Amino acid sequence: MELTREQEQDYRSRVRGCLLGGAVGDALGAPVEFMTLSAIRSEHGDQGIQEYVADRGQNRHGLVTDDTQMTLFTMEGMIRAGLRRDRGIGFNPVGPLHQSYLTWYETQTRRGSSGDWPGWLQGESWLYAQRAPGNTCLDALAASVAPNGEWQRYGAPAENHSKGCGGVMRSAPLGLLPPTWNDVDSAVFSWAAEAAGLTHGHPTGKLSSGALALLVHRLVVGADLTAALDTVMAELARHDHHEETASALRRARDAAATRPATPETVERLGGGWVAEEALAIAVYCALARPRPEEFLDALSLAVTHSGDCDSTGAVCGNILGALHGETALPPQLTFEVEGRGTMLQLADDFVWEFTAHHLLHGEYGPWTRWSERYRG
Known part of the structure; x- marks a missing residue:
């Protein structure tokens, strides 16, 4: 099955919207992370955060954090996984994603690329900025590589028990496979859970990441938000240790149906520092302000609270x-x-890899400039 021209345009719009929407939410919430709700209101008014706050050090607006950085490397890893599929290896993104996350790790620990890792994102100088990268991600990725730079634990899960939101906040691209991939719900969920497990070992951290990826995939396929969440809940119920994630999502749905759309309602769902809370807050805000013209209102609600504002805004x-x-x-x-041009390039490349790969590279060669761009 091939997408019609109209379907492909819709699909491209959703991929771009997902990637840019996450970055905008991230940048909107980043400057007020660690502030209390009362302090936010004192500084920005009762309406909350409606526009970018300038970075206090450089007086720049719209700066993103590690949430967006890692999401971009997730996109790049997914594209490389697509290219591997046509080399007879089959589609499984977890290995390429681990490699991409190690490339991100290098951007946070070096001043420039060593050339040891593949992909063109490592050449984007703006991605080397350190924007409070999560220690759990850094420590887990550092443990994946031996001192000589060789793989030590390639593809192995993290040896920690963290359920911080650092897995879920980067997982949306795993759900961006096109509508022609309409029978991979369980696989999308499992790939995202396993990819989150590369840095976060707690079951809830993994399952919340799987839930977000599946939610995004159902939306890309064309489901409405309620139907997509129903699919997520059904998939969650099939997995051990799903209770925390499922309970958080039920509370988010109930809050959207019964409580006013206020920061106080958001804070009843938690602070967003752990995976299931970040997911629940994001889902609640999307349900509370679901119309296209309410996009900014939903993001404002998602970042105006005493918690991990950039991550809840991003998701x-x-x-x-x-x-x-x-x-x-x-x-x-x-x-x-920040980085809008890079994001649009990456989003378009993602769409082309999964809808027109036969025009970019052969199944078993020869190597093309596309293959070099996403070598692995």
Whole structure:
């Protein structure tokens, strides 16, 4: 089955919307992370965060954090996994994703690329900025490599018990496979859970990541938000240790149905520091402000609280971007989000790999410039 021209345009819009929406939410929430709700209101008014706050050190607006950085490396890893599929290896993104996350690790620990890792993202100088990278991710990735730079634990799960939100906040791209991949729900969930497990060992950290990826995939396929969440809940019930994630999502859905759309309601769901809370807050805000014209209102709600504002904003933006597509993005924020050009290139490359790969590279060769761009 091939996508029609109209379907392909819709798909491209959702991929772009998901990636850019997450970045906008991330940049909106980053400057107020670690602030209390009362401090946010004192500084920005009762309406909460509606526009970018300038970086206090450089007076720049729209700067993203490690949430967006790692999401971009997830996208690159997915593209390389697609290319491997046509070399007779089959599609399984976890190995290429581990390699991509190690490339991100290098951007956070070196001033420039060593050339040891593949992919063109390592050449993007803006990605070397350190924006409070998560220690759990850094430590787990450092443990994957021996001192001489060789693989030590390639593809192995992290040896920790963390359920921090560092896995879920980067997992949306695993759900961006096209509507022609309409029978891979369980696989998408499992790939995302396993990829999150590369850095976060707690079952809830992994299952929440699987839940986000599957939610995004169902939205890309064309489901509405309620139907997509029903699919997620059914998939969760098939997995051991699903109770924390399922309970958090039930509370988010109940809050959207019964409580006012306020920061106080958000804070009843937690602070977003752990995976299931970040997912629940993002889902609640998307349900509370579900219309395309409410995109900014949903993001504002997602970042105006005393918690991990950038991560909850990023995940909410991923969800709404996949639901509505790029034309719903608030232009007054999107035009100056850091790295927009890079994100659009990556989003388009992702679409081409999964809809027109036969025009870019052969099944077993020869190597093309595309193959070199996404070598692994």
